[in-house]
Amino acid sequence: MARGRKSALRQLAKELRVEVGAASSDPFDVFALAELYGLDVVQMSQLDCAGAVQFFGEAGYQRFSGAQVPVSRFGSCIVVNDLHTIERQRSTLGHEVAHSICEHPHEARLVDSAGCRVADRVLEEEATFLSGELLLPTDAARMLAIKGVAAEVVATQYQISVEMARWRLNISGGHQIRRRRAQ
Template identity: 40%
Template structure:
């Protein structure tokens, strides 16, 4: 499975537009809950008393890893229901993913997020939502800046408030580290050549 041609550039543009709407610089952490609020999407968690108690006990206990969130259609809009027992960075990633579906205007009934994977009728839509949510949380340009600064996966994760696996994926998917290595190597080669000519 691969993203459709040109989608990465489209996701990059859209993420920058959304960050501008929120007043968030490209090299700053984005709050996905603020994004949901901006778009009028309510976020509820499994502590909501209207939810079936047995299901809540199941998904906050023995099956906590089986359910991260659901984007649920309500009337003409939608709400997000998230699993509040997950750690904060996972929850941020989950909300960003669900908001990516909203921003991309994907058709849905209920989209169930399971960890950092989603289950729905279209894996193409899930790939698109994953790419856009990654671009929202750790933009391509920010990943490259971090790589040039020599930041580790842990440093990127701490700064952008994402998991280490998300940080690693963004640094790899954007080719940030490879570009930083090649640029630095090219710079060293140029300096060596200049020194040889001068000597």
């Protein structure tokens, strides 16, 4: 990611949290953010495609979490795999909304001719970072890590997965501060 971009995304996340009315210690309502920005969210099970719902609910469970899908020249909707846990859905939606808010271009194709996922690594990193910052701000994660709060407790408090909580706690720098203070 370009120098200074994480700082800019942290600031953007703070502003978006204010827009939705969430303090840094509150869970963030990504569904409210999508609505605020006029982004339609469609649950995969609502699609008239029983084969896809069955495949992604069984053998392909881990293959599809969600995507922003163009529906017109100027519009799109976000499809979320509602067979995943609500925590995973919130993370997925946060990621897809982040693409919109960052004004990332989206392609009509989700995979190339060989069936491989089409993605721009830098844009994906930005969307992942902004989504993480929305769901668990760095400042809050740092304070929780310094206090030694377990990832499972953080996950419950912020309504995110334990994996997301661990990631955010780890990159916050709080664990290192806690270790230095203990020495």
